[in-house]
Amino acid sequence: MGSWRDQILSEFTPQVARLTLVADPDGLLLEEGVLEGIRERGFELIPFEDTIAFRYAYESKFRSRWDRGEETDLVVVLRSASHDLDALPYDLLQAGRKLSFNLGDLFPNLSYPVVAALDRADLDALFDAQLRHAPGQLGDNATKEFVLRHVFEIAPELIKEPKDLLRVLLHRHYRGQRIPAILDERFIQVLRQNGLFEDWPLEAIIPDAQAFFAFLQERWPVFLDSLAKPKDDAVHEDAADYGFEFPGPTHLPFDHHDVRIYIDNLFLESMLQPVPYEQSQALVKNKKWKWVACGIQISPEEDRRSRMEGLLDSIEKTIPTREARYGEWLHFAYRWAELVALELEPDTTLPEEYRERLQALRSRIDSALTGWVVKRYASLINLPPAPPVMLHHIPRFLARSLADDRRTKVAFLLVDGLALDQWIALREVLRELDSTLRFRENAVFAWIPTITSVSRQAAFAGKPPIYFPASIHTTDKEPALWTQFWVDQGLTKHEVAYDKRLRDVNDLAKISELLNRPMLRVVGLVIDKVDRIMHGMELGSAGMHNQVRQWTRQGFMRDLLGLLQTQGFQVYLASDHGNIEAKGVGRPAEGAVADLRGERVRVYSDSRLRAQVRERFPKSLEWPSVGLPEDYLALIAPNRAAFVRAGETLVGHGGISVEELLVPLVQIDRRDR
Numbered sequence: 039m040g041s042w043r044d045q046i047l048s049e050f051t052p053q054v055a056r057l058t059l060v061a062d063p064d065g066l067l068l069e070e071g072v073l074e075g076i077r078e079r080g081f082e083l084i085p086f087e088d089t090i091a092f093r094y095a096y097e098s099k100f101r102s103r104w105d106r107g108e109e110t111d112l113v114v115v116l117r118s119a120s121h122d123l124d125a126l127p128y129d130l131l132q133a134g135r136k137l138s139f140n141l142g143d144l145f146p147n148l149s150y151p152v153v154a155a156l157d158r159a160d161l162d163a164l165f166d167a168q169l170r171h172a173p174g175q176l177g178d179n180a181t182k183e184f185v186l187r188h189v190f191e192i193a194p195e196l197i198k199e200p201k202d203l204l205r206v207l208l209h210r211h212y213r214g215q216r217i218p219a220i221l222d223e224r225f226i227q228v229l230r231q232n233g234l235f236e237d238w239p240l241e242a243i244i245p246d247a248q249a250f251f252a253f254l255q256e257r258w259p260v261f262l263d264s265l266a267k268p269k270d271d272a273v274h275e276d277a278a279d280y281g282f283e284f285p286g287p288t289h290l291p292f293d294h295h296d297v298r299i300y301i302d303n304l305f306l307e308s309m310l311q312p313v314p315y316e317q318s319q320a321l322v323k324n325k326k327w328k329w330v331a332c333g334i335q336i337s338p339e340e341d342r343r344s345r346m347e348g349l350l351d352s353i354e355k356t357i358p359t360r361e362a363r364y365g366e367w368l369h370f371a372y373r374w375a376e377l378v379a380l381e382l383e384p385d386t387t388l389p390e391e392y393r394e395r396l397q398a399l400r401s402r403i404d405s406a407l408t409g410w411v412v413k414r415y416a417s418l419i420n421l422p423p424a425p426p427v428m429l430h431h432i433p434r435f436l437a438r439s440l441a442d443d444r445r446t447k448v449a450f451l452l453v454d455g456l457a458l459d460q461w462i463a464l465r466e467v468l469r470e471l472d473s474t475l476r477f478r479e480n481a482v483f484a485w486i487p488t489i490t491s492v493s494r495q496a497a498f499a500g501k502p503p504i505y506f507p508a509s510i511h512t513t514d515k516e517p518a519l520w521t522q523f524w525v526d527q528g529l530t531k532h533e534v535a536y537d538k539r540l541r542d543v544n545d546l547a548k549i550s551e552l553l554n555r556p557m558l559r560v561v562g563l564v565i566d567k568v569d570r571i572m573h574g575m576e577l578g579s580a581g582m583h584n585q586v587r588q589w590t591r592q593g594f595m596r597d598l599l600g601l602l603q604t605q606g607f608q609v610y611l612a613s614d615h616g617n618i619e620a621k622g623v624g625r626p627a628e629g630a631v632a633d634l635r636g637e638r639v640r641v642y643s644d645s646r647l648r649a650q651v652r653e654r655f656p657k658s659l660e661w662p663s664v665g666l667p668e669d670y671l672a673l674i675a676p677n678r679a680a681f682v683r684a685g686e687t688l689v690g691h692g693g694i695s696v697e698e699l700l701v702p703l704v705q706i707d708r709r710d711r
Contacts, residue, residue, distance in 0.1 A: 041071075043075060046067065047072065047076065047079070050075075050113075055134065058081075058114070058134055059114050059135065059136050060139065061121075061123050061138040064154060065158065066139045066140070068115070070421065077417065079111075081111040083113040084096065084113070085114075086116045088501075120136075141153050145168060147173060148164075148168070148181045149180075151178070152185060156218060159365070163188060164185060171184075182220065190221070194224075197229065198234065201297060204290065204296070205297065207243065212309070213369070214368075222245045225244060226241060226244055239253065242284060252283065256282045257282075257287075257290045258292070260288055260289060261292045262330065262334070265327055302329070302332050303348075305332040306332065306352065306376070307373055310333065313334065331344065342383065346380055346392055349373065352373065353377060353399060362410060364414065364418055367407070367696075368481045371481050374403065374696055375457075375459040375696075376462060378462075379459045379460075379462035384587070400678065401677070404678065407699070416664045419665045423435045424438060426703060428484075428485070429483070429484055429496050429497040432500070432610070433498070433520075433524075436610065437524075447559050448559070449562075451565060452563070452613065453565045453567075453568055454614055455490075455568045455614070455615060455616070456568045456701070457582075457698070458700055459583075459697060460582060460586045463583050463590075464595065468590060472596050475708050476707050476709055480703045481701065481702060481703060482701060483700060484698070485502075486672070488615035488691050488692055489636060489692050491512055494513060494516070495516055502665035503670070504665055504666055506519060507670075510666075516536065516538070517536040529559060532557045534559070535552050536563075536564075537561075539566055540565045540566065540598075541565060541594070542594050546597055549598065553605045553607075571585045608707075610703065610706070611702065612702060612703045613701040615698055616701055617697065618638075618691070620675070620693075621685065622688070624654070624683070625681055625683060626640060626651045636690070637690035638674070639673065639674050639675065641672050648673050657676035658674060658675055659674040659676075661673070674693050675692070
């Protein structure tokens with residue numbers, strides 16, 4: 039038996055029944071590989087969650103085709119136990135066959151609550167381990183330790199020294215690995231039982247990557263001091279003597295090979311920040327300690343050169359393949375954004391060698407992403423919302439925060455048009471303006487085409503664009519869609535607010551008045567300054583970065599964050615799409631037939647018209663109506679090209695590139711001081 043997916047996919051044979059009803063309480067059909075396998079067999083899938091939304095999609099996309107005599111293979115997924123299938127509408131029960139899948143059948147000898155807590159991407163390793171080791175019936179704690187060892191390569195009983203623990207946590211947090219809380223609790227429990235690491239802040243640094251990297255950052259200067267001083271003059275102060283935020287040992291073994299192997303990348307990718315150091319030249323000249331240079335501020339020019347070289351080398355080796363899981367692209371996007379932000383720093387000139395390598399990289403990355411998107415993007419839409427993978431998952435993700443505590447208040451800031459590399463620039467200025475701000479950074483996929491009326495509207499509706507066809511060419515319905523989502527979650531209209539066209543300090547009074555509504559629990563705010571900068575930009579991507587930095591230094595974003603946090607809001611920031619510098623390849627001679635005439639995308643309601651335009655631009659992509667209304671037919675411009683006058687250069691959006699498609703999702707809070 040090759041995979042746990044085989045047991046599921048073997049049930050999906052085309053043309054057996056045009057409708058299949060599946061009870062899937064554990065979300066197995068929504069796993070990326072299963073979704074892809076079902077789609078490859080010719081099946082389409084709709085979750086049965088919102089009755090009205092489901093009925094609209096079912097009637098418009100499938101029932102009408104059956105009435106015309108067309109054959110389709112449709113899967114309706116109910117996230118509930120098998121006996122709940124009988125509660126589905128009568129017309130579905132009459133037309134469909136029934137199936138049921140659950141984790142208990144796949145992992146009969148393991149504790150169900152433990153297995154159910156795992157990310158579905160981790161089931162591959164668990165299934166293989168179950169076959170290899172045949173563990174027999176295991177209870178909760180035994181299952182936790184089995185999973186820790188065989189899925190996450192963590193054997194708590196073998197962690198005896200600081201280097202052992204650091205190796206495990208670096209492996210985990212550098213890759214952004216998600217481990218369920220119940221496993222972290224068991225991991226910490228075993229470490230505490232062994233009497234080890236008593237003074238370490240395990241409850242903070244094991245589950246929280248941001249806390250772990252802050253813990254390392256505090257101790258890096260102490261490590262540099264220990265290298266510069268004679269061995270018999272080593273410092274032995276307690277952590278409290280340094281004013282550390284995190285308790286624990288003062289000295290960490292950064293120079294142990296299991297730890298040192300990560301250090302370069304942590305500084306290259308801004309997970310750790312280089313520090314000024316008086317004896318930097320002496321350390322760097324010493325061959326034994328030359329490797330610490332990545333964590334020392336030497337000079338702006340030298341620091342930038344070394345980071346540029348390191349990121350170029352790293353990125354060239356790690357471009358995800360067509361078979362990559364979506365998480366690889368999310369992780370890669372931040373690494374690429376760091377390099378682009380470095381490239382576009384003000385008052386710098388890149389050597390010709392770097393420009394050539396960057397140009398070659400862009401071509402490789404664009405090609406790899408387009409191939410991956412054509413193959414895998416459709417599988418992302420119905421993934422579970424925690425963690426969010428696409429923009430329309432964000433409201434459901436936020437709703438979970440509110441459900442956990444009735445006192446919670448949430449603010450969702452959508453910075454229209456902010457590319458991930460521009461977020462890097464904005465973040466660095468915010469750090470300069472307010473050193474207490476902390477950022478828990480992730481990324482999500484925007485909608486294709488990457489335009490505001492599609493992608494931003496999905497972010498506020500909490501639904502794919504197929505469910506708002508009447509407003510897909512405008513954003514006027516966003517306030518109503520945002521409010522309706524939260525009313526469906528059990529809030530009242532008085533607990534929800536929305537505002538847009540926010541961009542400078544003059545808007546803070548209006549926002550403050552909005553936040554002072556006595557019943558307010560959820561607010562959605564659209565900040566459109568970056569989008570306005572983009573549409574007036576004549577100086578390319580470098581000009582974009584320069585103006586984003588200038589705008590951030592004016593203090594609006596800092597003051598807005600302070601206002602929201604003072605009012606007790608949890609703050610999340612995202613973007614609806616990014617942007618790239620593109621060169622014109624000519625305007626389509628289409629007259630008024632296009633429903634949308636963007637620089638990077640054209641949209642048509644007739645497939646024949648789209649095909650005619652594509653004949654002139656054969657490298658453009660006819661994008662299938664994935665999650666879109668069937669008459670919303672997009673033609674995507676070729677890589678780094680735009681449907682404008684040949685040779686003209688602009689900054690635009692709408693297409694498929696890392697910069698346009700992968701956007702920031704950041705939780706922002708502040709350090710107590």
